[in-house]
Amino acid sequence: MILKMTIPNTVWYQTRSIVSSVTANTAAAAAAMDRVPKVVEFRTPEQTVANHTRATLGRYYTVPGDVRKKIFAHGGLPKSFERQIKTFNECSLMVRRPAVEIMEYLQRTDFARPVNRFVLHGEDGVGKSLVLAHLLHYGFQQQYVLIHVPWVPNWMKRAKEIANSASHEGSIDLPLDGAAWLVHFKSQNGPLIKSLGLTVSREYVWTKRETTPAGAPLMELVEHGINRAKFSCDTIAALVEELKQHASAGRARAMVVIDGYNAFFQPHTRLLTEAKARITPDQITLTKPFLSITRNDWTNGVCVVTVDQMVKEFKDTAAGRQSSAVAGPAQVQEPSLALLESRECFEHLDPFVPVSVVGYDDAEYYSCIQYYLERKWIQTNEPGFEEELKLLSCQNPYQLMQLCASL
Numbered sequence: 001m002i003l004k005m006t007i008p009n010t011v012w013y014q015t016r017s018i019v020s021s022v023t024a025n026t027a028a029a030a031a032a033m034d035r036v037p038k039v040v041e042f043r044t045p046e047q048t049v050a051n052h053t054r055a056t057l058g059r060y061y062t063v064p065g066d067v068r069k070k071i072f073a074h075g076g077l078p079k080s081f082e083r084q085i086k087t088f089n090e091c092s093l094m095v096r097r098p099a100v101e102i103m104e105y106l107q108r109t110d111f112a113r114p115v116n117r118f119v120l121h122g123e124d125g126v127g128k129s130l131v132l133a134h135l136l137h138y139g140f141q142q143q144y145v146l147i148h149v150p151w152v153p154n155w156m157k158r159a160k161e162i163a164n165s166a167s168h169e170g171s172i173d174l175p176l177d178g179a180a181w182l183v184h185f186k187s188q189n190g191p192l193i194k195s196l197g198l199t200v201s202r203e204y205v206w207t208k209r210e211t212t213p214a215g216a217p218l219m220e221l222v223e224h225g226i227n228r229a230k231f232s233c234d235t236i237a238a239l240v241e242e243l244k245q246h247a248s249a250g251r252a253r254a255m256v257v258i259d260g261y262n263a264f265f266q267p268h269t270r271l272l273t274e275a276k277a278r279i280t281p282d283q284i285t286l287t288k289p290f291l292s293i294t295r296n297d298w299t300n301g302v303c304v305v306t307v308d309q310m311v312k313e314f315k316d317t318a319a320g321r322q323s324s325a326v327a328g329p330a331q332v333q334e335p336s337l338a339l340l341e342s343r344e345c346f347e348h349l350d351p352f353v354p355v356s357v358v359g360y361d362d363a364e365y366y367s368c369i370q371y372y373l374e375r376k377w378i379q380t381n382e383p384g385f386e387e388e389l390k391l392l393s394c395q396n397p398y399q400l401m402q403l404c405a406s407l
Helices: 009-035 064-073 079-088 097-107 127-141 153-155 175-196 218-227 231-247 261-265 286-292 316-326 341-347 361-372 387-391 397-404
Strands: 060-063 090-094 118-120 145-149 256-259 301-306 353-356
Touching: 060 064, 060 097, 064 090, 064 127, 064 175, 090 127, 090 361, 097 118, 097 127, 097 353, 097 397, 127 145, 127 256, 127 301, 127 397, 145 175, 145 231, 153 231, 153 261, 175 218, 175 231, 218 231, 231 256, 231 286, 261 286, 286 397, 361 387, 361 397
Parallel strands: 118 301, 118 353, 145 256, 256 301
Antiparallel strands: 060 090
């Protein structure tokens, strides 16, 4: 027996009204939520590098285009990363622990004491150069005078021109490389040095007709080295000594950043004399000023350098990268500081603060994957693709970038 129930019209209309009201409120709430900006977990909106803390580790921030041109127009970013910048149409750096640790140290540093030296070390491709790039941006924002060598082995292996030094008998000048470095220095520091009013402490005599008088603006010395490439290496030596004096006197604060520093201490270079003899790094005049600026005989500054396996003269880089890619996670750990293989190199930097740079941790890895997905760089996101890339790359940043690169 089936019972039929009849619902009064008044109850029916009241129920329908309530349902319509709830539906309308839900739709309005959903529309309001759509208007709220969504938080992108793998990015941080914080553009002031000094505010990057442990809370922002593993997140990306974007370097403005105009700032990137001032700091990195003439070097400082790996070529593969520059291609990625062009593809993605933005320069985004990940906030990583080594950079944050060094910035924390700097914020607690007593700059009246001799300069601290930080030595970054780690496997190939773990991101040492990009940690330096992050620190350069920090120094630029904090108005440090940047003394930056993007990649020392370029001078030791691929010099643009070689000439006998007129001021140091038996030494070799790299005039075009010296002039290019001065252009890089001017791009990074020109406006700051002018605003600080830094001047030359003594007269520099280049020829009978060419001099830089005492009291001349420091940028006049830089311009002379750019315009007269013949004297660029001597100009760099003079500039470095002037900056050490200005920093120690409290007129400026300097940040020295050198990538591939252990190239200064290799047994020889790929450069040859006219007699086809190998040139050693200490014969190159550009070596001396950058060894001088990394001594701790001055104050009001900081030195950050990297020691890198890739500077070794006969290193098979392709084989090295392949072996890193197939090694297990336990094998791709931080190496010892054996890259300071020269006793002279170790003693020159001692005492120093070693800072290990390793591959991505899990949070950094998944943040990088999310960034590639957002940039449409990873098109196929089938189930399990993240774990597959994780195993293939061993969480090495360079290997991951190569695995995701175009054919």
